[in-house]
Amino acid sequence: MAITIRLCLALLVQLLALQCSAITLDYENTIDTDSLVWSSGLDQPIWADKSAKQGGHLHLTTPSPILHWRRFGPETPTVISETLSKLQIPLLARHPNTDALIPMLISEWAINAAERQITLRIDPSSRWSDGVPVTTSDVIYTLLFLTSGGHDTEYQRNYINQILESITVHNPSEFTLHFYQWNNSVFDFLCDFRPLASHFYQSSDAWPYDFDWMIEPVTGPYEINSDPSPNEISFYRTPNWWGDKQKFLAYRFNPKQVTLTVQSAKTPTKFGIGSVDVINTTSDANWKSEWLRKLTLTKHINRLQFAHQGERPFAALVFNSSKHSAEQQRQIMARLPIAEALTFTSEMHALINNLIAQEPAEPVDIDVLYTDPADGSWLAELVLKSIKYNVRLHPIWVNQRELKFRLKTNDFDIALLKTSAKDDASTRFQSLLDLYQQPGPSWLIYDIPIKRYAYWQWLKLPATIGTRISSDIFDPFDPVTGGLFWIDRKLRADTLSQSDNEKIEERPPVIHDLHLSSDKEELNNKE
Secondary structure, three states, X not given: OHHHHHHHHHHHHHHHHOOOOOOEEEOOOOOOHHHOOOEOOOOOOOXXXXXXXXXXXXXXXXXXXXXXXXXXXXXXXXXXXXXXXXXXXXXXXXXXXXXXXXXXXXXXXXXXXXXXXXXEEEOOOOEOOOOOEOOHHHHHHHHHHHHOOOOOOHHHHHHHHHHEEEEEEEEOOEEEEEEOXXXXXXXXXXXXXXXXXXXXXXXXXXXXXXXXXXXXXXXXXXXXXXXXXXXXXXXXXXXXXXXXHOOOOOOOOOOOEEEEEEOOOOHHHHHHXXXXXXXXXXXXXXXXXXXXXXXHHHOOEEEEEEEOOOOOEEEEEEEOOOOOOHHHHHHHHHHOOHHHHHHOOOOOHHHOOOOOOOOOOOOEEEEEEEOOHHHHHHHHHHXXXXXXXXXXXXXXXXXXXXXXXXXHOOOOOEEEEEEEOOOOHHHHHHHHHXXXXXXXXXXXXEOOOEEEEEEEOOEEOOOOOOOOOOOOOOOOOOOOOXXXXXEOHHHHHHHHHOOOOOOOOOOXXXXXXXXXXXXXXXXXXXX
């Protein structure tokens, strides 16, 4: 009872400051947690390489300017806001190869499917990067923050209120979540949920803009360590990070520092001199370019193609039904060469629905609203390729707030909305459209399940390249699939000191199929 009273007092300020949430908070400890059957997931195998070496400075690029350092609120999601989310460890995760539940911030859990509830125990060693322990107060504050009004978190509020009924607090490290239904969406929620540091967000600063360039405490291995800039952001590894002693987090996240620089016309030159460690060369225009082939003849640069079974980001083109009939929408979509624009190639059309029609049609002008600057390049390609099908597209970048307003007021032709593909992707996407008061229909556009890279030889990959669901081999941050590679600092120094006139035997790209044996994968690490 004393613990319950202290928790209530600690959360009183939060409850008064935040507007009413649909989630019920219960502080009556009616569950005897000592009698529960707890699971830990520690019987699952690790997927990291114990021979990985820590240290070094990793240089990567990001496709769009950095607008702020927030995970939520106006002008989100963006590429950077998604990166910042990866700096936070989720409650639980699914093993990337076996799909079994494994611990993250939560060390143990007890499931009661009949009562549609799960009791969770926070890892006692978990810490925010400023040294403050993670507690149930952080979980409760996050739920209240995301589901209350006034924070520009409409999607999160709608999603959480639809799935989560209530939370019961037992003590600072144990709590029970009660759900409206018991299905796979429960585990998706647990694996997606990343708490906020309540002691940081309860400051007197006004949300959201006073938080634009504030460094948020993290539970993951990397924290922002740079001055505000639209063109670059740096992260330093947290000393004595608590996760280094956890089974599924150890031997990973190896660079001491990571710097992301916004892509520009100078990026290829920077890569050629070793100022950028790896570049994405997924499109055929890059993968088969003579520039890249020549570079591999004079530099110690490897090429890798990796096929994966992970989540594929997808977008949806949402039509304004008041402007275009269902038949007009079908005809427009049939004339948009989306596959060509996404892949710049013909050999991958089988991976994406090819919706190009052959019959001529009357010219049509269409405005396309989009919010992610990273989509600008393929939309520009789509504009060029659509001309021959008599479709004149006009991409218009807008921020999230303007997009929501124009969707709700029907002031648009087509809008490009983005989220992540899951088993229930269509259902979750429809809930997003309902939030924007758009009846649809929408046309889903899936990314291709292949990534291609060119990278310097000092980046070392484990014997088994990636996991079954790894969608980015060189992601340094993702709590489940990221941070598997490391930097050979001596090899980097030796490589950069060599003469540019040295002739290097041409090495064919390593093609990683979904079922490659580990001995073939090891070819990638040979010098």
